[in-house]
Amino acid sequence: MFEQSDHAKQLQRRLCDFMDQHIYPNEVVYREQLQNAKHRFATLPLMAQLREQAKQEGLWNLFVPPNHAEYSQHGGLSFSDYAPLAEVMGRVMWAAEVFNCNAPDTGNMEVLMNFATPAQKQQWLVPLLNGEIHSSYAMTEPQVASSDATNIELAITKDGEHWLLNGRKWFITGAMHDDCRIFIVMGKSAPEHADRHLQQTQILVPKDTPGVTIIRPLTTFGYDDAPIGHAEVVFNNVRVPLENVLLGEGRGFEIAQSRLAPGRMHHCMRLIGAGQRALELACQRATQRTTFGRPLAKHQSVREDISRMYAEIEMARLLVLKTCWSIDTRGIEASLKLIAASKTSVPLMVQNIIDRCIQLHGAGGLTDDYCMAEAFNYARYCRIADGPDQVHQMALGKRVIEHYQAG
Template identity: 70%
Template sequence: MFRFSDLSMTLQHQLREFFDEHIYPNEMPYREQLAWAQNRFAPLPLMDQLKQRAQDAGLWNLFVPKSHGEYSAFGGLSNLDYAPLAEQMGRVTWSPEVFNCNAPDTGNMEVFMRYATPAQQSRWLTPLLNGDIRSSYAMTEPQVASSDATNIELRIQREGDEWVLNGRKWFITGALYERTKILIVMGKSDPKNPDRHKQQTQVLVPKDTPGITLVRPLTTLGYDDAPIGHAEIHFDNVRVPLENVLLGEGRGFEIAQGRLGPGRIHHCMRLIGAAQRALEETCQRVDNRTTFGRKLSQHQSVREDIAKSFAEIQMARLLVLETCQKMDEVGAREARDMIAASKISVPKMVQDILDRCMQMHGAGGLTEDYFFAEAFNYARWCRQADGPDQVHQMALGKQLIEQYGKQ
C-alpha cells in the first residue's frame, strides 16, 4: 500500500475542501464565461479569482518536485506525494491552472529550473511561478513524425549574435492564450552533425518576436481547449539574441529527454481523477433513473460495467503510484519502463471507462451538461500527446525483449 507523507495528506484534504467550496460550484459559471467570451483565448475573470484564492489557501505550485524544493513554499513534493493531488485536479479539466499546475507550464518551469541561466530564470521562471505569465513548448511539427525527435526540421541558424528561426510547429499548447509570453522552441541547428542527437538546440523566443504567426487554433475531437488551446505557428526569420539558448547549442535533444517523463505521468494522474469522478456520478445516475420498469442500477449489465470500471481504476491508479515511487527512488530514466507502461495503459483505459459512463447517461451523457465528453477528449488526446502510444510500446517492447530475451 502506498503511504503518503503527512504533508501530502494535509494538502489532499485541503484540496478536496477547496474543490467542494470553490471549484465544483464554479463549473457552470466557468463554462458560461468561456461560452460568452469575445476572445476564447483571453484569461477568464473567474480563473483569476480562483487563482488568488488558491494562493491564499497555500495551494500553489504543488507540482514543484522535491529536487527543486527551493521554488516551493513547502519544499516540494515527491512524485508519489503529488499523485493524489493531481488526481483531484483531474476531476475538473480546467482546474489545474487554478493551482499553477497545468500543462505545459509545469514541464516548462521544470525545464527552467534545471537548465536555465539565472538571468533566464529571473526573467521567465519567476513570473511563471507567480502565475503572471504562461509559456509554451514548441516541439511538434506538422510535416514530420515528431515522436522521433531527430525528425524535427525547424531551422535554427546562428547569424552574428542572433539565432534565426524558420519553420512550422503545431499542437503548441498554450500559444494562443493571451497570457502566454514565452516559447521554448526546439529546432535543428546543426543538421550535418554525425551524432544525430546533437543536431538540435532549444532557444527561448518571446511570443511577440517579429516573424511569429499564430496561424490558427487546432481542435481535437471538436474541442479547442480554450483558453489554453493548441496552436499552429509559423516562424519566418524569427530572431533572438544568442543568450536565449537553453543549456547550450546542440543540447536540445538532451533537454527534450529530461522533460517528458513527469509530464506523461501527470497526465495519467489527472485522467484517473476524471475516471473516478465518472464512476461516482454514474453510480448516482443509475440509482435515480428508471427504464422498462426497473432502476438502471438493477440491470445486471449496468452493475457489470460499474464493477469493471472500478477494478480498472484501481489498477490504473496503482500502476501510476508504483511508477511515481519508482521515479522517486531511481529517477525517471531508470523508471522509463513503468512510465511507458502507464502512458500506454491509462489513457486508453480511461477513455473506455468514460465511454461506458457516457453510455449509461443516455444521449445527455455526450453533452456539456456533464463533464464526460470533455474528459473523453482529454483521454483520447493523451494517446497522442508526448508521442503516440505505439512509439512507447515499441520502446518498451524492445527493452523487455532485451531484458528477458537474453536469458
C-alpha cells in the same frame, strides 16, 4: 510502499475542501463565462479570482519536486506525494490551472528550473511561478512524423550574435492564450551531425518577437481547449540573441527527454481523477434512471460495467503510484519501463471507462451538461500527446525483451 507523507495528506484534505467550496460549485459559471467571452483565449474573471484564492490558501505550485524546493512554499513534493493531488485536480478539466499546476506550464517551469541560466530564470521562471504569465513548448510539426523527435525540421542557424529560426509548428498548447509570453522552441541547429540526437537545440523565443505568427487555433474532436488552446505557429526569420539558448547548442533532445517523462506522469495522474469522477457520476445515474420497470442499477449489464470500471481505475491508479514510487526511489532512467507502461495503459483505459460512462448517461453524456465528453477528448489526445502509444510500446517492448532475453 505507496503511503503518502503526512504533509501530502494534509494538502490533499485542503485541496479537496477547496474543490468542494470553489471549483465544483463554479463549473457552470466557468462554462458560461467562456461561452460569453468576447475573446475565448483570455483569462476568465473566475479563473483570476480562484487563482488568487489558491495562492492565499497555500495551494500553489504543488507540482514542484523536492530537488527544487526553493521554488515551493511546501518544500517540494515527491511524485508519490503529488499524484493524489493531481488526481483531485483532474476531476475538473480546468482545475489544475487554478493551482498553477497545468500543462504545459509545469513542464516548462521544470525545464527552466533544470537548465536555464540565472538571468533566464529571473526573466521567465519567476513570473511563471507567480502565475503572471503562461508559456508554450513548441516541438511538434505538421509536415513530419513528430513521433520521432529527430525528424523535426525547424531550422536554427547562427547569424552573428543571434539565432535565426525558420519553420512551422502545430498543436502548441498554450500559444493561443493572451497571457502566453514565452515559447521554448526545439529545432535543428546541426542537421548534418553524425549523431542524430545531437542535431537539435532549444531556444527561448518571446511570443511577441517579430516573425512569430499565430496561424490558427486547432481543435481536437471540436474542442478548442480555450482559453489555453492549441495553435499552429509559423516562425519566419525569427531573430533572438545567442544567450536565449537553453543548456547549450546540440542539447535539445536531452532537454526534451528530461521534460517529457514527468509530464507524461502528470497527465496519467489527472486522468485517474477524470475516470474516477466519471465512474461516480455513472453510479449516481444508474440509481436515478429507470428502464423496463426497474432502475438501471438493477440491470446485470450495468452492474458488470460498473464492476469492470472500478477494477480498471484501481489498477490504473496502482500502476501510476508504483511508477511514482520508482521515480522517487530509483530515478527516471531506471523507471522508463513503468513510465512507458503508464503512458500507454492509463489514457486508453480511462478513455474506455469514460466511454462506458457516457453510454450510461445516454444522449446527455455527449453534451457539455456533464464533464465526460471533454474528459473523453482529453484522454484520447493524451494517447498522442507527449509521444503516441505505438512509439512507447515499441520502446517498452524492446526494453522488456532485453531484460528477459538471457533467461
